[in-house]
Amino acid sequence: MMLEVTNLNVFYDNIRALTDVSFSVEEGEIMTLIGANGAGKTTTLITLSGLKKAQSGTISFLGKDITKTTPQSRVAMGMSQSPEGRRVFPGLTVLENLEMGAYLRKDDISADMEKVFAYFPRLKERRKQSAGTLSGGEQQMLAMGRALMSRPKLMLLDEPSMGLSPLLVSEIFAIIRQLNEAGTTILLVEQNAAVALKLAHRAAVMETGRIVLSGTGEELSRSPAVQKAYLGG
């Protein structure tokens, strides 16, 4: 098991954001968490990355309990995140953003840089530009490329489709599939349930801070409850 989350409880002051969230991600798969705005998907991811502390529960990554470790030690262990809203560093150039993604690496990063440019050729054209001048789609590519630069074993992707045209969404999702086929395990958080379920091996549905349903991507896309609530049918 690559990632195992057990009974995670997270609060913002007195407001409960996550209630007994448990799920797991197996090596080599694409797992997706779907759900409406405010369901707790982003809170789950930032707790996994260590930006938010869990009140109780455990997170185990590659067999080690990482619940209380620092964000940087989780990156060092092989977890990286492309966060909600992309959060590229607007004043840094595309190249510098990618360098920041490789911050903890001491070895040569040029091969990985080329790999990122192969996935996202548009970033290469704009490598000297500051990230703030990129379009939304390009910023999404940069956020993903930046997360790849640490050579993650597990990549957390938060709403990669947000604000993108349908054409760009399918482009980005095709790349997520390629990344997965190249060996990166992926935990994907999405509001766009239709595309996420098509891509994912396994999925779980979150509602008001709880996991209410889980199964394979296919099972969930056939579930009447999911169809009614998230697939517009």
Next chain:
Amino acid sequence: MLFLSQCINGLQLGSIYALVALGYSMVYGIIRLLNFAHGDVIMIGAYIALLTIGAGVNPALAVVLTILGCVFISVLIERVAYRPLRSAPRISLLITAIGISLLLQNLAQLLFSANTRPYPGAAIIPTKALRLGALSLSLSTIVTILVSVGAMTALHLLIQKTRIGKAMRAVSEDTGAAQLMGIDINKVISVTFAIGAALAGMGSVLFCCRYPIVNPNIGSMLGLKAFVAAVLGGIGSIPGAVVGGFAIGFAEVLVTALGFSAWTDAVVFVILIVVLLFKPAGLLGRGVAEKV
């Protein structure tokens, strides 16, 4: 010729303000704190030079000790007073900074008395005048300008080219995203305070060589003026701090040259009021968008 020598005068004063303003701006950029204790660290630096040279320490070594002392105190203040308040409301942090400023001033009064003492500026930079044609320049003016320009160039290269410099920019733009990259923000914040304090330490030596007196309050006015310089340039902006520092230096020299030397402090604060009224983001600031 008078005009030229006044310009050089402004350059000297301006480069000192710029050195101090850089510390304000860097710290603001990284943790959104107006570190009002910054000026008082400069005062502590002045006492370190005064006491070590008084005890017979080699002046060059005393300068190094001044800079190291400023770095040590600043990093300690961040660790003890500011870090525990990292997630507290910004106003608590600001009040704490003012508290630390008062603490340092009163501590200095207790330890060194409130008396004004002469600063051994001549031991650090010999009082010598150099003639350039009809122009006469003091050695301290030349040293001040060269040291400041050198330090600012080094800072620019550090921030633009090195790994830690890029990490500082990343943390100042988005602390959370920087953590997701594996950047240890505590380390980056400590380094930022250390660099700001090293510049302040140099500023302390250069300022006291120009106005060679020391008392527990010398830091507060210098600190306030450098703060105005940082705001004028756009708080959080590194080039802004340099531009603001020189602008305030030139403004003071101009006011003095026109015969209103009693008004220099007032003019600086009028500049602050005008900036806050008409261009609160400063000359090179990035706008005042709230971080969410």
